[in-house]
Amino acid sequence: MASATTDDPIAYPNHFFIDGDWVSPSSDSVIDVINPTTEELYCRIAEAQEADMVKAIAAAREAFDNGPWPRMTHAERAQYLEAIAAGINKRIEALGDIWTSQVGVLRRAAKYAVPGIASTWEYYAGLAESYAWQEQRKPSAGGEIALVVREPVGVVGAIIPWNAPLAMIANKLAPALIAGCTVILKASPEAPGEAYIMAEIAKEIGLPPGVINVLTADRHVSESLVRSGDVDKITFTGSTAAGRRIGSLCGERIARCTLELGGKSAAVILDDYDIQTAANTITGAACFLTGQVCSSLTRIIVSRSRHDDMVEALGAAFAKISIGDPFDKATMMGPLATSRQRDRVEGFIDSGVADGATLAAGGKRPSNLDRGFFIEPTVFGNVDNNMTIAREEIFGPVLSVIPADDEEHAIEIANDSIYGLNSSVFTNDVDRADSVARVLRAGTVGHNSFRTDSSVLFGGFKRSGIGREGNIEGLQPYLELKAIIYDKQPSSLG
Incomplete structure (x- = not known):
């Protein structure tokens, strides 16, 4: 059996992508990624510890609180999303090889899927112009005019499964980024390659520091991401058992969460x-x-x-x-x-x-x-x-x-x-x-x-999850609604 291999499937396997740069891990701990077809080592990557997760969360928090990303116009952010889509399309062969080598999906199916995943980024970029980011309403209890504004929810922790990482990254990060959120992307230890490619693209296109932060961690360290008070929302795809735990932890601190879980x-x-x-x-x-x-x-x-x-x-x-x-x-x-x-x-x-x-x-x-x-x-x-x-x-x-x-x-x-x-x-x-x-x-x-x-x-319904991904409904969980009620109309409303 002669499965194709890649000498260097990940450019920076011994680093994490934090605050816009490749940084060294806090420990020598590594994760072996095994090719399921050959049972041989595919690649070896750094395993994040809590200190690394703390650093990634701090970078995302700083980027949201004080960085340019949430203060850009939606059209400005859309240009970055379009650049990400182009970066994905430029790497169709590499991404196909990575997906197949990590989890065994048919190579021809993997290659076919990549352009469609890139189109998810293009779709959310298009919402910069077509979505109603704010709307006027008439107040009934005083005031001349009211405005409902849809603002980014804040810092997002995105926990990605191993079966289809690139698609899950697109479904979570594309709406989060167009909304103005910053993200900690926690890759699966079984299939981290696509997340690292996303980091390469972020670096290549000049995405502002801290907007996307990428690391790979086990469940214990991942739980510190879910528990952190500096993370405003968790989005997770995985098992119902893990989702139950994540939902419970989010509930303890009243954090927003989207859970895409199991099915039968x-x-x-x-x-x-x-x-x-x-x-x-x-x-x-x-x-x-x-x-x-x-x-x-x-x-x-x-x-x-x-x-x-x-x-x-x-x-x-x-x-x-x-x-x-x-x-x-x-x-x-x-x-x-x-x-x-x-x-x-x-x-x-x-x-x-x-x-x-x-x-x-x-x-x-x-x-x-x-x-x-x-x-x-x-x-x-x-x-x-x-x-x-x-x-x-x-x-x-x-x-x-x-x-x-x-x-x-x-x-x-x-x-x-x-x-x-x-x-x-x-x-x-x-x-x-x-x-x-x-x-x-x-x-x-x-x-x-x-x-x-x-x-x-x-x-899904019932224990298959909370919330929806895709289309307009996939954007809404990354937004907070704010009502502003004015005594008279501000100049910004014409």
Whole structure:
């Protein structure tokens, strides 16, 4: 297996980016980033200690309180966002290599995704002119005129996951920066490369010092970021367990937080829809990033009379999936990101068997691959919605086919979850799809496909998170509303 490698994937692995410059760490502690395809060392980076985090927070605080960034016009900040987008597009090949080498996403998919991620920065740059940053209102309790002003929330701590770092950075930092916030970007120890590339771009374009600060840290040091009274808002993408802890800490000090968490998303297959077509669609989505996607459709709900056909169709579709080196154009699914993640997925597979579900396909490590954190795509049939594999997020290519008595029962099963991130309904009748979509308790409902789109809106109901990312709604959490009520109209309002 000849996975592509990069001699120097990160330009300054032994430094952090703080206050506009590359700075030495406070200790010799390092983190080994392992290539999940080869199980070999990909790169070694500095691990932040609390002293480093304190320095990064102080830089962001100073930049917000006394620096030029929040005092610029939105149009001036937009020029920097456009420059960041250009910097990303200039690095498509490097960013594709980094994503694939860190977590095993297919190289061709990684390369395809980068320009779309750059467009997120361009979208938020465009809001400088199109968004209503302030509006006039007529006061009813005295005063001649009132103004509602949307101002930056302040210093933001952004905690990024390992599965899709570049996209998560864009979804969080682009709206934060156009709003006028300053940011501490805490990269994942498993996949820090994209955050370091962002720091390189910030340096290259002359972003004012302290606006973006980048370091990589473990959970203990990350918690000091969440606890800090100098950080006004936390934005986090990751597990529900970690999100619960972060939300609790933010609640203790009444800090703002956005939490994008886990999912156990349902695909409801109605009786008028072709089983094979549904199976092929679901299979393609399930294998993207080896199922390590929070919004992945993992509970497949189908009428009892068609249950066996669905299990058979999914198993046949999975049998055609070529597993191997994600740099190989023939590969259709790469490895899981870490050995720990593979152990976790295998544990859930064992749980499904122990609980009495039928292991219909997969469930093992591929016999033809002697290294790499690979697992076969897996299908369970005869799953009860109360089984562990139907309740908990597995974060791997494991599907549970659940029989339903009728459409109403299928909807009941779909909604019977602590999560509510994503869902889909498969039917040839768009009005029927609309009817079902209206009652599914999920942040996104797709029709006849896995459909999530942060350019529209992304986020979940219930324990899948708090807040939304993408579009206008993704900007609003980085703003504070201020009402100014004047005795007479100031000259600034014309």
